[in-house]
Amino acid sequence: MAVTGRAALLGFLAVAAVAISGSLAPLVTAVALGLIGVLIVVDLVLAASPKRMALSREGDTTLRLGEEATVHLTLSNPTGRGLRATVRDAWPPSAHAGPRTAPVRVDAGERRRLTTTLAPARRGDARAAGVTVRSIGPLGIAGRQRTLSAPWTVRVLPPFHSRRHLPGKLSRLRELEGQHTAMVRGQGSEFDSLRDYVPGDDVRSIDWRATARGDGVVVRTWRPERDRRILIVLDTGRTAAGRVGDTPRLDHAMDAALLLAALAGRAGDRVDFLAYDRRIRAQVRSSGKGTQIGRLVEAMAPLEAELVESDPAGMVGAVLGTQGRARRLVVLLTDLNAAALEEGLLPRLPALTSRHLLMVASVSDPAVTEMAAERGGAEALYRAAAAERTLGERRRVRAELRRLGVEVVDADPEHIAPALADAYINLKAQGRL
Amino acid sequence: MNAPASDAARVWRALRGPLVLVVSLVTVGVLLSLGSETFPEGHLEPESPAPEGTRALVTLLREEGDVAVVRSSEAATEAVSGAGDAVLFLSLDHRLLPEELDELAGLGVDTVLVRPTLASLEVFAPGTDVTGRTEDGTPLSPSCGLPDAAAAEDASLGGELYTAPAGSVSCYPSDTGDALVRVERGEAATTVLGTGHPLTNAALGARGNAALALNLLAADQVVWLRPDPPREAGQTSLWELIPEGVRWSPLALLAALALLALWRGRRMGPLVPESLPVVVRASETPEGRARLYRSRRARDRAAAALRTGFLERSVPGLGLAPDSSPEAVVAAVAARTGDRPERLRTLLYGAAPDPHAADDAALVALADALDERSEKLR
Structure with a gap:
């Protein structure tokens, strides 16, 4: 039940009436209050029952973070009375749903469509919480209120800001695609085609047998091997929760992972995905060639950093346990945290590097670099020294990983995605995949 | 999310908090009043244990x-x-x-x-x-x-x-x-x-x-x-002087205020809960360490960290291996900057009582000196 401003106004009119009523006051009080009570009850009884309204939804189910989505709510009135109501379509606060409430009139037996606009501020699933219908009676004094369930989920996908780097990296990739013979022949390259010699080609790549068969000089071209397997492992443990700038490390890592996956998909490699802290949070297995971005983005959307210490042993086990014993490139997106890595991952690295090529990518914090450059007074120096120490530990871990044959990509949030893509292209160019 | 609960359950959930509070307040009040006995007071009062009682x-x-x-x-x-x-x-x-x-x-x-x-x-x-x-x-x-x-x-x-x-x-x-x-x-x-x-x-x-x-x-x-003060009789009280209409209006006012409160206070549906993300800066650890250094005045550690940072940045640029001996590094740096090797050695590696960690001013001087050297080496 709810009352409106009119009921309160009636109440204050009753106060005025009682105050000027003189010796009739007890009677006037009883009559006025009784009348208000009766009016409220009458209005409640005459209001259309909100419980019997039927709700249905349609509209967007996915959007990228930063975009807007619209969800339509259709309210049908199967009762014999017209509905005059205020309707609130409730969403979690971070979904920034608007409008907050909407006035609605639905005549008996009719339907009306309400539109809610969502501008989510967070990645993940935004679930509709319920639709509250406050049905006001014909007198406009009181109403019945009911919260109905109308489930709907809008999945907010990672924004994939690094998309803008994709064309540039793709053109770099195409340069490798064997259209020219300047390409180094290496372990991981395969024969592509024969074509006519043009001045400038390496004479060593002339295919003499083919030349002998035809008129002109023919050269062999090579291209990087296709159909390699890549496994992107996202560490969702506590270190991924730390914010670099205003965004968690996890989101930066996702951005880089998406660029890498898009690039690798175009290059004809198979991309698998695994999110892990103490158990598998999300997993995508490549079902064939071609881009997996859609599935990857879907899998990443609901991921949040967990406040637990990651379990490197389990992670290594999960990587080794994924299907196929074929050599693959394992890209581990984590933090180069000296304590966590030295105790956890480093002792277990040989198991991984003996079978796969491991690349560790980490987002560095520009704030720490700025801190290390602070000068002016002892206070600033203590901060600079602490930052230097953190940077030093990071350098040490980086060196240790490289010594163990691990590729390391360490860049600030702006550059991590292109840097990871470059590292991948370099590996491909060297035929090390 | 949560299904809309039945009205009775919701009302009970909303009321039980205040109810428990009121019941416990009354219980505490009754218990306290059981323990205390109040005595009348006054000069020559036969029941009073006060000094002026009897x-x-x-x-x-x-x-x-x-x-x-x-x-x-x-x-x-x-x-x-x-x-x-x-x-x-x-x-x-x-x-x-x-x-x-x-x-x-x-x-x-x-x-x-x-x-x-x-x-x-x-x-x-x-x-x-x-x-x-x-x-x-x-x-x-x-x-x-x-x-x-x-x-x-x-x-x-x-x-x-x-x-x-x-x-x-x-x-x-x-x-x-x-x-x-x-x-x-x-x-x-x-x-x-x-x-x-x-x-x-x-x-x-x-x-x-x-x-x-x-x-x-x-x-x-x-x-x-001990006679009580005589009562006044035959006087009208303030309450009786108020017109009857005004005397009854608080009742109506109470009802009006209740309606007003219900109008403004009734929420459109339940609050929507949402688990909030953790907000922790990635630079939390170095900042915490900085505060620790400052509170303990750990100049020796700060100086060591600054020196290590300088060496790790500069040594590769000098064409030396990262694990070169201090003598080799000092000689190479001295050759580029023109400093006296002994002085440079103290600056880069410290001495037994480190002059650069003596007080805050010395630490500032050390940082300035290191910055100057790295400027020259660039």
Whole structure:
């Protein structure tokens, strides 16, 4: 039940009436209050029952973070009375749903469509919480209120800001695609085609047998091997929760992972995905060639950093346990945290590097670099020294990983995605995949 | 998310918090009031254990006979007429009307007055005059033939002083009169005390006060009259002066305010819960470490960190391996910057008592020196 401003106004009119009523006051009080009570009850009884309204939804189910989505709510009135109501379509606060409430009139037996606009501020699933219908009676004094369930989920996908780097990296990739013979022949390259010699080609790549068969000089071209397997492992443990700038490390890592996956998909490699802290949070297995971005983005959307210490042993086990014993490139997106890595991952690295090529990518914090450059007074120096120490530990871990044959990509949030893509292209160019 | 709960369950959930609060407040209040007993207060109040009360004396009197504590002249009349051997004790007699005084005097019972008004003196002890006063509680000696007083000896009876008419007994004389006067009227006697001080809890134990009081009030029935202030009658209260309409309007106002509160306070559906993300900066660890360095003034560690940072940045640029010996690094840096090797060695690797970690100023100087070197090496 709810009352409106009119009921309160009636109440204050009753106060005025009682105050000027003189010796009739007890009677006037009883009559006025009784009348208000009766009016409220009458209005409640005459209001259309909100419980019997039927709700249905349609509209967007996915959007990228930063975009807007619209969800339509259709309210049908199967009762014999017209509905005059205020309707609130409730969403979690971070979904920034608007409008907050909407006035609605639905005549008996009719339907009306309400539109809610969502501008989510967070990645993940935004679930509709319920639709509250406050049905006001014909007198406009009181109403019945009911919260109905109308489930709907809008999945907010990672924004994939690094998309803008994709064309540039793709053109770099195409340069490798064997259209020219300047390409180094290496372990991981395969024969592509024969074509006519043009001045400038390496004479060593002339295919003499083919030349002998035809008129002109023919050269062999090579291209990087296709159909390699890549496994992107996202560490969702506590270190991924730390914010670099205003965004968690996890989101930066996702951005880089998406660029890498898009690039690798175009290059004809198979991309698998695994999110892990103490158990598998999300997993995508490549079902064939071609881009997996859609599935990857879907899998990443609901991921949040967990406040637990990651379990490197389990992670290594999960990587080794994924299907196929074929050599693959394992890209581990984590933090180069000296304590966590030295105790956890480093002792277990040989198991991984003996079978796969491991690349560790980490987002560095520009704030720490700025801190290390602070000068002016002892206070600033203590901060600079602490930052230097953190940077030093990071350098040490980086060196240790490289010594163990691990590729390391360490860049600030702006550059991590292109840097990871470059590292991948370099590996491909060297035929090390 | 959560399904909309039934109304009854929601109302119960909303109400149970306040309900528990109210019930526990009432319980605590009742428990507290059970433990405490409040006593009436006031001068010569027979129930009061305070210094100016007379609970001690009344308790003593109750061991000997019966004490009826009364608050009005009617009750006193009733109590006296029901008893054989009675003594009327009267204090605060200014609260009684002249008719009531006459009625009490007409009972013909022994009466003890404490610092009576002139009107009471006129009625109970005609011919007695107030002729002076001494400081309250001044010790006086009886110096008279009254057996009660003589047996009690000295008492703190300083107060108003009276001069009795011929034929009555005057005890405890001071400069200008006597503090205790006994006047016979018919078969009853009136004893006038210039002060109630000797009877109070505070003074009862001193000198002969207790003995005097017990002697004066020795009877089977003591009627202790301490009149309540007379009530005003025949006046209209403020409430009755308010017009009837205005008197009833708070009820309507209450209803109106309740409606207003319901209108403004009724929420459109339940709140939507959402688990909030953790907000922790990635640079939290170095910042915490910085605060730790600062609070402990860890200059040696800070200096070491600054030096390590400098060396790790500069050594690769000099064409040296990261694990080169200090001598090699010092020599290479000295060759580029032109510093004296010994000085450079202290700067880059410290000495046994490190001059660069001596105080904050030295640390600042160290940082400046290192910055200068890395500028030169660039």
